[in-house]
Amino acid sequence: MRKVIFQMMVSLDGYFEGPNHELDWHGPVVDAEYNEYAAEFLDSIDTLVFGRVTYQLMAGYWPSKEALKDDPVIAAKMNSLKKVVFSRTLDNAEWENSRLAKDNPAAEVWKLKNLPGKDIAIFGSSDLSLELIDAGLIDEYRIMVNPIVLGAGKPLFRGIKKRLGLELFKTRIMKSGLAILYYRAKKADGG
Numbered sequence: 001m002r003k004v005i006f007q008m009m010v011s012l013d014g015y016f017e018g019p020n021h022e023l024d025w026h027g028p029v030v031d032a033e034y035n036e037y038a039a040e041f042l043d044s045i046d047t048l049v050f051g052r053v054t055y056q057l058m059a060g061y062w063p064s065k066e067a068l069k070d071d072p073v074i075a076a077k078m079n080s081l082k083k084v085v086f087s088r089t090l091d092n093a094e095w096e097n098s099r100l101a102k103d104n105p106a107a108e109v110w111k112l113k114n115l116p117g118k119d120i121a122i123f124g125s126s127d128l129s130l131e132l133i134d135a136g137l138i139d140e141y142r143i144m145v146n147p148i149v150l151g152a153g154k155p156l157f158r159g160i161k162k163r164l165g166l167e168l169f170k171t172r173i174m175k176s177g178l179a180i181l182y183y184r185a186k187k188a189d190g191g
Helices: 024-029 032-043 052-061 065-070 072-080 105-113 126-134
Strands: 004-011 015-017 045-051 082-086 098-101 119-123 140-146 166-173 179-185
Touching (some): 004 024, 004 105, 024 140, 032 045, 032 072, 045 052, 045 105, 045 126, 052 082, 082 105, 105 119, 105 126, 119 126
Parallel strands (some): 004 119, 004 140, 045 082, 082 098
Antiparallel strands (some): 004 015, 140 179
8 A cells, every 4th residue: 555645844943834735934944955856756656735825825836937947846847747626716727737526525535545556645735634634634743843933824734633643754854953753644543
């Protein structure tokens, strides 16, 4: 069975976006070392899962001339991967290799996990991720801690309905100060 990997960048004080939904604070840590990590990660997956907001943000950037010029390797990978966007309001998903899913994200992701292929990743998409966490469908959490304090914003796991035990199994510290914490969900028996 394929793994579902949730990846999110947070500030040192635990926010994944600023108080006005800003993400400009990601920039300073996105360097050559980060791009090397991103390329390796994208090579290990074949499907991306998004909520509408994150999908529209990504679809607005990765196919653009700017992305193709500034980040050609990552842009090529992002554009070529299969993408599933969950939305009740979008009428279509136009980004290359995208399809729209309207109902029951947990059931759809369960089906994806059981198909042959590489792993599946969720970038951002906090509301969708909470639903998948509650359904027990996230296998790995990659929390990227950016060495910045925002002071306000939207906390990473705001809205989670039950306690989530995680086991740290790997760390990676980049020269920029970005720390990637790799967690897996603890089994129900605590092990």
